[in-house]
Amino acid sequence: xxxxxxxxxxxxxxxxxxxxxxxxxxxxxxxxxxxxxxxxxxxxxxxxxxxxxxxxxxxxxxxxxxxxxxxxxxxxxxxxxxxxxxxxxxxxxxxxxxxxxxxxxxxxxxxxxxxxxxxxxxxxxxxxxxxxxxxxxxxxxxxxxxxxxxxxxxxxxxxxxxxxxxxxxxxxxxxxxxxxxxxxxxxxxxxxxxxxxxxxxxxxxxxxxxxxxxxxxxxxxxxxxxxxxx
Amino acid sequence: xxxxxxxxxxxxxxxxxxxxxxxxxxxxxxxxxxxxxxxxxxxxxxxxxxxxxxxxxxxxxxxxxxxxxxxxxxxxxxxxxxxxxxxxxxxxxxxxxxxxxxxxxxxxxxxxxxxxxxxxxxxxxxxxxxxxxxxxxxxxxxxxxxxxxxxxxxxxxxxxxxxxxxxxxxxxxxxxxxxxxxxxxxxxxxxxxxxxxxxxxxxxxxxxxxxxxxxxxxxxxxxxxxxxxxxxxxxxx
Numbered sequence: 052x053x054x055x056x057x058x059x060x061x062x063x064x065x066x067x068x069x070x071x072x073x074x075x076x077x078x079x080x081x082x083x084x085x086x087x088x089x090x091x092x093x094x095x096x097x098x099x100x101x102x103x104x105x106x107x108x109x110x111x112x113x114x115x116x117x118x119x120x121x122x123x124x125x126x127x128x129x130x131x132x133x134x135x136x137x138x139x140x141x142x143x144x145x146x147x148x149x150x151x152x153x154x155x156x157x158x159x160x161x162x163x164x165x166x167x168x169x170x171x172x173x174x175x176x177x178x179x180x181x182x183x184x185x186x187x188x189x190x191x192x193x194x195x196x197x198x199x200x201x202x203x204x205x206x207x208x209x210x211x212x213x214x215x216x217x218x219x220x221x222x223x224x225x226x227x228x229x230x231x232x233x234x235x236x237x238x239x240x241x242x243x244x245x246x247x248x249x250x251x252x253x254x255x256x257x258x259x260x261x262x263x264x265x266x267x268x269x270x271x272x273x274x275x276x277x278x279x280x281x
Numbered sequence: 282x283x284x285x286x287x288x289x290x291x292x293x294x295x296x297x298x299x300x301x302x303x304x305x306x307x308x309x310x311x312x313x314x315x316x317x318x319x320x321x322x323x324x325x326x327x328x329x330x331x332x333x334x335x336x337x338x339x340x341x342x343x344x345x346x347x348x349x350x351x352x353x354x355x356x357x358x359x360x361x362x363x364x365x366x367x368x369x370x371x372x373x374x375x376x377x378x379x380x381x382x383x384x385x386x387x388x389x390x391x392x393x394x395x396x397x398x399x400x401x402x403x404x405x406x407x408x409x410x411x412x413x414x415x416x417x418x419x420x421x422x423x424x425x426x427x428x429x430x431x432x433x434x435x436x437x438x439x440x441x442x443x444x445x446x447x448x449x450x451x452x453x454x455x456x457x458x459x460x461x462x463x464x465x466x467x468x469x470x471x472x473x474x475x476x477x478x479x480x481x482x483x484x485x486x487x488x489x490x491x492x493x494x495x496x497x498x499x500x501x502x503x504x505x506x507x508x509x510x511x512x513x514x515x516x517x518x
Contacts, residue, residue, distance in 0.1 A: 113451075113497040114490050115458035118469055122490060125476055126483035212349070219351035223462065230353055243362030251350040258349045 054245075061236055061249045068229040069253065075218040075228060079153035080211055086154065087161030088200075092191060094162070095169050104162065111159035117220050120152035124224050149221035157214050164210060168203030169195065201272050208265035212258050229253055288481060289488050296475050296485075303471035304492055310385055310467060311457040314392035315450055321397025326404035340401065347398035352391070352456050359391040360384065360463045388460030396453045403449060407441035408434070440511045447504035451497055458493075468492050 094104040111119065127133045127142055141147040172195050180194040200207075222231030233250040237243050270277065283294060291297035321343075328340030347355070364381030371380045382390070411434065419433045461470035472489035476482035 110490070110494060114493040115455040115469065117458045117461075118472075118486065118489050118493060121469070121473065121476075122483070122486040126486040129481060129483035216349075216351040219353045220459075222353070230351055230357075233354060234357060237357060237361050241361065241365065243358050243360075243365060247354055247358040247362065250354055251346065254350045254354070255346065 057240075057242070058245060058249060061246055064236060065229055065232050065246075065249050065253055068227060068232040069257070071226065071228040072215070072218050072257070075149060075153065075221055075226075076211070076215050079150050079157060079218075080214050082150070083154040083157035083214075084161055084207075086158035087165055088196070090158060090162035091165040091169060092196075094166060108159045108163060111156055112163075116152065116156050116217055117223060119156055120149060120220060120224055123152050124148040145221070145224040145226055149218075149224055149226055153214065153217060153221070156217070157210060160210050160213075161207065164203050164206045165199060167206065168199035168201075171202045172198045204265070204269050204272065208262065208269075211265065212261060215254065215257055215261065285484055288479070288484055296471070299471050299475070300468070300488065300492065303466055303468045304496065306465065307454070307457055307467040307492075308496065310389050310460060310465065311392070311450075311454045313385075313389035314396055314457065315453045317389060317393025318396030318400050318449070318453065321394055322400025322404050325397060325401030326408065329401060329405050330408060344398045344401050347395050352395050353459050353462070355395055356388060356391040356459050356462060359387040363387050363390075384460065384463035384465040388457070388463055388465055392453055392456045392460065395456065396449055399449045399452070400446065403442045403445035404438060406445065407438040410441040411437045443504070443508050443511060447501065447508070450500060450504065454497060454500065455493070 090104050090107065093100040123142070124145060133139060133142065142151075176194055176198060177190070180190050185193060218228060219230035221228055222234060225231070227235070229250055233246050236246050240246070287295055289296055289300060325340050325343055328336040329344070331337060331340075359382065363386075364379065367380040367382065368378075371378070381387075415433060415437070416429070419429045424432065457467060458469040461467060461473065464470065468489050472485045476485040479485070
């Protein structure tokens with residue numbers, strides 16, 4: 052087989068893995084992001100949960116994601132209670148285990164990023180909201196979270212890029228996304244360099260598009276920082 | 282059914298020694314990767330800070346590409362592609378037969394080159410943090426080139442880059458788990474074998490979890506101690 056047709060063929064096979072990579076990223080970033088907001092608000096406002104959240108973040112940031120995925124996928128089956136629970140149909144599938152591991156992992160990193168955002172909310176804004184009579188959830192929904200999330204967005208963008216890269220670990224628990232297909236082609240043809248170039252290119256394009264999207268989201272969310280002339 | 286402690290303990294049926302050895306392997310492969318990354322990082326930062334546009338572009342390409350693709354792919358490239366390159370390289374020198382990286386070298390190189398991309402940014406940031414006045418002062422007393430690098434720039438960069446380097450070390454330590462796909466007997470690999478050969482997968486994985494937590498916590502504390510040691514001469518607020 053000549054070089055160009057091999058590259059074209061490899062590219063075609065790898066591209067068929069893109070939907071799964073994107074799907075894993077979108078689901079785990081959304082679930083993990085929601086969890087991250089809950090965790091960071093709990094840590095900031097509800098003292099009894101603070102040490103739990105601190106431990107959660109410490110444990111998930113201090114261990115490799117691949118180990119967390121194995122712990123969920125291979126480890127949980129040891130217990131009969133898990134095997135007989137209603138969750139077992141989900142927990143025995145690599146797809147849901149990968150999503151669970153990715154979401155829990157990104158929630159730990161994300162909650163630290165949002166915590167930074169929460170700390171940057173000016174106390175004056177919170178005071179004036181309280182003076183208007185807002186409290187509790189309303190205060191969070193209308194004032195604190197919008198300001199905090201806007202502040203956290205640039206750092207959160209890097210976390211989303213990291214998640215795209217992390218979805219490649221799902222291939223080790225047998226999901227055939229881009230890296231899984233790349234591994235299959237490499238072990239079939241032993242042409243690691245060519246396959247690496249094609250797969251790498253796909254990931255770079257995905258991450259480039261994401262970086263641009265996040266940058267324009269940032270511009271859109273910060274109208275007060277745009278220059279007056281534009 | 283053995284208790285948890287006999288399972289992971291140092292008894293005749295326990296996995297204690299294997300796990301201890303595996304932890305040592307994780308530490309040494311991560312340290313090798315970090316050292317390779319330091320070399321790449323210094324070269325990368327030098328390229329990105331250089332006056333030559335070609336070197337700057339090469340540095341940019343290095344950091345963009347290596348930070349944009351999954352580490353797992355880089356590990357595959359070095360493990361599978363390394364033998365391809367070495368075998369054809371050996372042919373040029375008249376050696377026939379198969380040559381390959383062993384999994385330690387392939388893994389350390391792969392994680393090291395990824396780590397180098399992050400270290401490049403850490404070192405570059407640290408260089409920019411050096412007050413311009415210090416460099417001007419060094420020039421004014423007649424230092425130039427290498428002497429200034431050795432006496433002023435390198436010590437300052439080391440100090441400013443240390444916090445970021447601590448983070449890079451932590452991710453190299455965690456990324457070293459990916460090397461388990463090449464069969465290197467580090468923590469995750471040993472744990473995986475243990476989980477597969479007994480009926481106690483959870484016990485093994487949670488043990489691995491604890492081992493990694495110990496490694497990251499202890500080395501994190503070491504980095505923080507070094508950091509405060511280097512800051513002892515800085516002005517305190």
